[in-house]
Amino acid sequence: MEKKFISQIDFTIDNISDGFVSLDNDWCYTFINKKAGEFLGRKPSSLIGKNIWTEFPDGVGLPFYHAYYKAAETQETQYLKDYYEPLGRWFDNRIYPSKEGLSIYFTDITENKIAKDIILQKERELNIIYETLIQPIFILKVEETNQFKFISVNNSFLNILNISEKEIINKSINDIVPELSLSLVLGKYKDAIQSKKTIQWEETIPYKTGVKTAIITISPLLDSKENCTHLVGIIYDITERKKAEEQIVKSEKYLENIINNIGDPIFVKDDQSHLLLVNDAFCKIFKLEKKDIIGKTLAENVTPEEKSIFFSIDKQVISTGVENINEETLTINNEETKIISTKKTRFIDDNNNKYLIGIIRDITSRKQAELLLQENEKSLLEAQKIAKIGSYNLNLKTQTATTSITFNEIVGLDANSVLTFDLWRTITHPEDIPNNQKVLEKCIRTGEKFDLEYKIFTKNKRELKWIHGLGEVIYSNGEAINFFGTIQDITDRKKIELDLKYAKDFSEGLILTMAEGLAIVDLKGISLDVNKALCDMTGFTKEELLGIKAPFPYWPSESYEEINLAFEKTIKGEDNRFHFNFMRKNGERFPVSLCAKPLKDKDDNTVAFFATVQDLTEQIKAEHKIIQANLELSNANIELSALRNQLEQENIYLRNELDLVFNYEEMVYGSAEFSNVLSEVEKVALTSATVLLLGESGTGKELLARAVHKISLRSNKPLIKVNCSAIPRELIESELFGHKKGSFTGASSDKIGKFELADGGTLFLDEIGELPLDMQPKILRFLQEGEIEVVGGTGTRKLDVRIIAATNRNLKEAIEKKQFREDLYFRLNVFPIVIPPLRERIDDIPLLVEHFVDKFNKAYTKNIKYISDAAMAKLKAYNWPGNVRELENLIERASILSNDETLVIPGFETEPQKSKLSIKKTKNLSLDAIQRNHIVSVLERCDWKISGPNGASILLGLKPSTLRDKMSKLGIKKQ
Ligand SMILES: Nc1ncnc2c1ncn2[C@@H]1O[C@H](COP(=O)(O)OP(=O)(O)OP(=O)(O)O)[C@@H](O)[C@H]1O
Structure with a gap:
């Protein structure tokens, strides 16, 4: 193997999450990865070449030793899950032998181990529960083929269903569940698998003791991928409960039926006023659905006042047990208010629970009727009072009557006195008794109603009242038993009628006799009335003036504006007296004084105008005359004063006469002096x-x-x-x-x-x-x-x-x-x-003497013309304590005594009369005559020359034209 790859493998091994060590045949470490170093708590480099057993003599327990040796001896892979004391953790060891030695992988399984232990514990516990549970439990394995196989059932399952473990374990559901229920059951299982939720359903199951109703609950068990691997089922026998339930339902139904058939609304409440039961009638009157109110108090549906009332009554009945009957109002959901009478009683059950049972009676319509009746009675009484109508019901047998309050008030009866026929007779005005009696008898005889007006004297004050009586007889089996009637006090109306008649006669008379014209005009300008005086004044007939619209024919067109303005001012209340010209039928204009007044109705609205018209023609004429006369007089006065100055010497009386321009009769x-008084x-x-x-x-x-x-x-x-x-x-x-x-x-x-x-x-x-x-x-x-x-x-x-x-x-x-x-x-x-006093105005004396002589000449048919100068002088010198009256009396006496033309005044005639003063000469006291005489004498003096240097006009201080006018007015012609 290339070196590159070797180092890559080393790196990988170093970094894996499992521990890895390799040992040579001498049990010395040849490789230790990082994780193994962590587990062993040593640096890997510090252990390389060291012997495992010397390095960890205590740490390696017996099971490891056996496993390592076995692997070395047998050259077979060894597996060991053991607890490693020094680290306090569990390891899963896999030991691979080879010729070079051993390769050991170890994984920390402490967490897994703990979990598994818990699960195991739980499983054990569950198993106990599982086995001891009364309910039958079964576990089905869900197979891919959609088959469900019983893999476990508890003892109860076997017992109840009377089946042996052999007969059911590893059997398919299809073999166990009867054909009929199978599709339902399979459907439910599938639902549980799909929904991954517990499913329940009710089924009949053939128990050992017989067929029973049971609820089957199926819960899916899910694996780590959320796939349903098992279904756990529990069967609950509900037969008894079902029976009981059915019984309850049956009895509840029965009760409900009864309750619902009761017409009165019924309810049952708990001690907190929650409705537990209501019947149909209850729902009906309040228009509520049962489902909406059961468990509730109704408090949300009614008004706060109503709520507080029924809550307090509920509380009281629940706590005291004293039955309560109460009339209350309920306004459900703001709809119609019901007036109900509720009887509430308390009921205590075996468990000492307190309930309230209520029976309601809907008295809304009764109450409404009662209220209506009350209202009606009240309004009837009120109406009677307002209309001053009293009623009575007379029992024709006993001849006594029941009477209303208003009746008693009208008649002046106190509340305790009973109206009898006799009493009625004493109250009725004697004038009206015969007629009333006649009408009443006829009414009883014929059954006709009567309607009459009569007078009474009230019982208490003997006050005269006018009554309008209506009445009718009430019959029973053809026999008149009661007489029912009303009386109305119409005194005010009667008085008004009488007053009105009087007022009408009076105003008609007044209008007719009024010297002033009168016109009544409505707001539209229609003439509603005119009187005779206006017709006479204007020359139009009443027919021509009534009902016509303004402008009226007696309004001259040039006055329209002024007249309209006058009406406007009257409406505004600015003025009500006006002057303008009216026109007579013949077209003649004449001045009038008009006084207008708005006529108001009872609400103070102006409904018409009332105008009085005064014809000012004569008055104005008179005024003109006076002005004219004054003017003339003052002219004359001026002229005459000029004359007076000139002629003072000639006629001492002239001035006095001239003053007569201010004469009064x-x-x-x-x-x-007297002239001053007069001014x-x-x-x-x-x-x-x-x-x-x-x-x-x-x-x-x-x-x-x-x-x-x-x-x-x-x-x-x-x-x-x-x-x-x-x-x-x-x-x-x-x-x-x-x-x-x-x-x-x-x-x-x-x-x-x-x-x-x-x-x-x-x-x-x-x-x-x-x-x-x-x-x-x-x-x-x-x-x-x-x-x-x-x-x-x-x-x-x-x-x-x-x-x-x-x-x-x-x-x-x-x-x-x-x-x-x-x-x-x-x-x-x-x-x-x-x-x-007369003595201080002796200038009056001669004139007064003349005046009285003239007066007594007439009175005593005398012709006295003269008075001696001496007598006159004496009269003037006298002190006249009795003043004019004394002088008058003296002249009267003298007149009687004087037998010729000369006035002989007793006591004043001491000397023989030398010269005689002509009384007549100045007797004509008229202004015209005086002026005439004076002008004639001046003219004579001027030889009838009017104008020019020596003309009379100069002497008289008049313009020649004025003098001529005066001469022609006074009838002065050259003699
Ligand atoms: N200027 C007069 N011209 C004519 N008669 C006159 C005049 N003044 C007074 N008389 C007459 O004298 C009489 C007395 O006048 P009158 O009764 O007015 O006086 P008097 O002051 O009222 O008297 P008394 O104080 O006594 O009542 C009346 O008859 C009245 O007519």
Whole structure:
């Protein structure tokens, strides 16, 4: 062999995992590989050439020695598996002899050995189990030919199947298993082999004692390549268990059958409320499947409250054993809520296990019906209460009735009193008893229902109520037994009906008699109503104006915009009083004042407009006239004052006469003082301010009060005069403010006071200084608040009255003497007018004399024309404590006494009359006449020359054209 190969072999041997040594015939080492060195615990080089027995005298045990020698002697290969003490390990030795010596291989088999020993031990143990097991066990060898051969069975197998080992060991399954079962058995074996899993099946097996049902379990045994080499089979006899099971199934079925046939839902729970059993009825009412709830508590399916209720009851019954019947609700899976009555009882079995047995009754519909009934009853009662409908059921035999609460309330019965026929009669209004009786009898006779309205006096308060009664008779076997009826309190409705009628009549009357025009227009602009006044005003008939749509025929087209704007403002509540022109049927435009108001329904929605229309034609005409007259008068005044200046010397009365331009009826004056008074009067008259007239008695305060009223805007309303000093103290309040009937002894009827009479107009409180102190606050109150309190009345009344007060007393002194309230004085003293005494305005005297002479000439059919200068001078010089009244009285007396044309004034005629003053001369007091006379006299003086240097127009201070106008107006022609 080539050296190269030798070294390669050496290397290989050196590195193999087995130990290798070679010995020569002298038992000396010739080669030791690495592994052998490791096993022996020596360096290989240290052993080469050394004798094995000297080197390891103790280590090599007897079996080695024998084996080595045997190999050397016999030259045959020796095998030895032995334990090598020094290393504590097992070695498998293979000893090959040759001529040169021995080659020894040794493999460490310690691990294998241990494993094998364990297996052996296990096998022994298994064998014991195998043999001692009651269950028959068999082991089959799986042959390649798909044959299964019994290679081992245990004693039990032999015993039970009554077979000897000989009869079965090494026999094929085909020979043992009966034909019938063979294919099944083979199929199962194959399954086990393929799936490498244990397979079980049930089979009948002919035991020694007879045929038995058994479960056969087959487990595959796999080799290292996972191939199934053996099958281990165990046979379990389950005959008895089967029987027992069948018995249980049978009895359970029986029980189940019974339970399921019970209509009421039944359940059995364990002590933790888990459902163990439920019947079909249970599943049905809760719409549940048995399989979904068995073993569960139902807690997941119901509401938390319901859960806590049934849990606590379950617990209580389980622990106490006291039966429980409870009504509860169950809402399964959020579906319909069931109301159930559940009876729960406890059952304890032989093993002391506690169970809960429940029987349920579904009372949902009953409960619902009950609730419905309750609801109905409640709502019926409620409805009765709201509609004020009471009901009664009268037993015709006993003549007593059961009545509802509302009935008792309406009739005023207390809860304990029983309604009887007699009682009903005492309650019913006597007027209505006969008719009610008649209707009731007819109702009983004919079976007809009745429906009538009548009045009652309530039992408790004898309060009058209107009743609407409905009723019918209930018969049993043709006999009227009960009378059932309802009553409704319709008093409010009746009252409203009556009130409505009254209100309707009233408003119709009002509309008809209203002087102002009236139109009602809905939101669409349709005319809903007009009154006669509007028709008269516009000249259209009611038929022409009703139901038509705006613009209405009395709206002139030029006013459309303004009228629409007015309605808009009314809707917005910005304004409600407007002025524009309307048009009459004949096309004539006329000014109107329109006051519009929205008409609202009960919810405050505007549904229509209500407009009152006032024709201002006459008023405006009058205003124009006044303006015109004022204008003319002021022109005349200017002219006349010029004349007056010039002619002062000629006629001392002229100025006085000229002042008459401010004359008021029956009032004459000639003095500048009185003229001033009148201009004050004019200033204040048009306002509503309180006026206080101060002046001595007889100075003309009342006349002036009348003048104020007359030229005020209230002139078409009354002026009421109260003389405060003339009314007895105790009557003054009722005189002023009115009183209610019975408010004091003697007040036999209502009396309207002066204030109320003067509403809208003026109240003249003459002699206010004499007003009793206790009355003064009441007047003050009116002046402050504009309201009065009627004696014996309730509440106050607002009035629109202008006050003019007059007094001849010095009020300031009265205040100091505490006879007059200062606060009232301040309120009255808003616009004081002081009327000077006659002695301080002597310029009035001649005119007053003339005025009174004229008055009494008429009254006493006299023709007095003159008064002597001396008498006049005396009259002027007199101090006139009684003022104008005294003068008037004096002239009256004088007129009566005077028998010729000259006025003889007693006491004033001391000297014979030298010159006579012509009363007539100045008698014509008309402005035109005075102007006429004056202009004529100037014209005469100028020789009827109107214009130019010496013309009358210059003397008169007038333009020639104005003079001409005046002359033609006054009818002045050259004489
Ligand atoms: N300027 C006048 N022109 C015509 N008559 C007059 C004038 N002033 C007063 N009289 C007359 O004098 C009388 C007294 O006037 P009146 O009653 O108005 O005075 P008085 O101040 O109210 O008196 P008393 O304070 O006494 O009530 C009346 O008849 C009235 O007509």
